[in-house]
Amino acid sequence: MAAQMTNAHRRFLQVLMSNGITEGSEAKKLHQHCCETDKVYYAYDKLDDFISTINSHLQPLFMQIRKRISEDDGRAHYAVVNLAETEVTKMASDYTETELEFFRKTMDLIILSENGFALSTDILNLADQLKTKKMKKKEAEQVLKVFVEDKWLSEKNGQYTLHTRCIIEMEQYILSNYQDVARKCNICHSLAIQSQVCESCGTGMHLPCVRKYFRGQTEPRCPKCNEFWSCDTPVFFTGVNRMGSQT
Numbered sequence: 118m119a120a121q122m123t124n125a126h127r128r129f130l131q132v133l134m135s136n137g138i139t140e141g142s143e144a145k146k147l148h149q150h151c152c153e154t155d156k157v158y159y160a161y162d163k164l165d166d167f168i169s170t171i172n173s174h175l176q177p178l179f180m181q182i183r184k185r186i187s188e189d190d191g192r193a194h195y196a197v198v199n200l201a202e203t204e205v206t207k208m209a210s211d212y213t214e215t216e217l218e219f220f221r222k223t224m225d226l227i228i229l230s231e232n233g234f235a236l237s238t239d240i241l242n243l244a245d246q247l248k249t250k251k252m253k254k255k256e257a258e259q260v261l262k263v264f265v266e267d268k269w270l271s272e273k274n275g276q277y278t279l280h281t282r283c284i285i286e287m288e289q290y291i292l293s294n295y296q297d298v299a300r301k302c303n304i305c306h307s308l309a310i311q312s313q314v315c316e317s318c319g320t321g322m323h324l325p326c327v328r329k330y331f332r333g334q335t336e337p338r339c340p341k342c343n344e345f346w347s348c349d350t351p352v353f354f355t356g357v358n359r360m361g362s363q364t
Contacts, residue, residue, distance in 0.1 A: 120170040125155040138282035141193030187281040188311040191325035215249040233311035234276040317344035324351040
């Protein structure tokens, strides 16, 4: 029998849904705040159990709180996923049909790239290739800005990649619709957008998983074929990802 949902659980869920995505340390603070506010039992190391209780009650509603390690900074993030919705339809209430097509084409560029990034110039060139309605460059720039503000895309130095929120909510869609190119990390077995790939056997790994797996190794080797791993180990610091060479 599922544990009882308290007001603390409901408060936590409400804030999580309002945020769209919540970084791990903030989720821990929120957990403590909700428990103390509603005067229910709190233990600093019981966040996963707390979320598991919420998920057991969300299951009949085809919803779930999911945890994922960010490819940008290696930190844990949490988001509420609607399992009943598929494809980019979960964004449909917030964007026009033209903006959704623009997002799909942007996603194509990112996923089909070698390193999980697409140049802003390449994305903006998509604006006059849309079937629904062509966009002007200024309009496309504004839409891109909104996608970043809403945490569907991340931008670094004129390059765009999928935000952690997008990957959490659309992982199954991406794996189903990009079967020939979408990679799963050999370590955590989840979707890998920003990744490194073994030159010998093609095994892919998330940048955070690469860093964790090869930590302390002077001569890193592929976990699958045992050949030398030629890519530089990425370094994460002060919330920013300094990436080694990628393939």
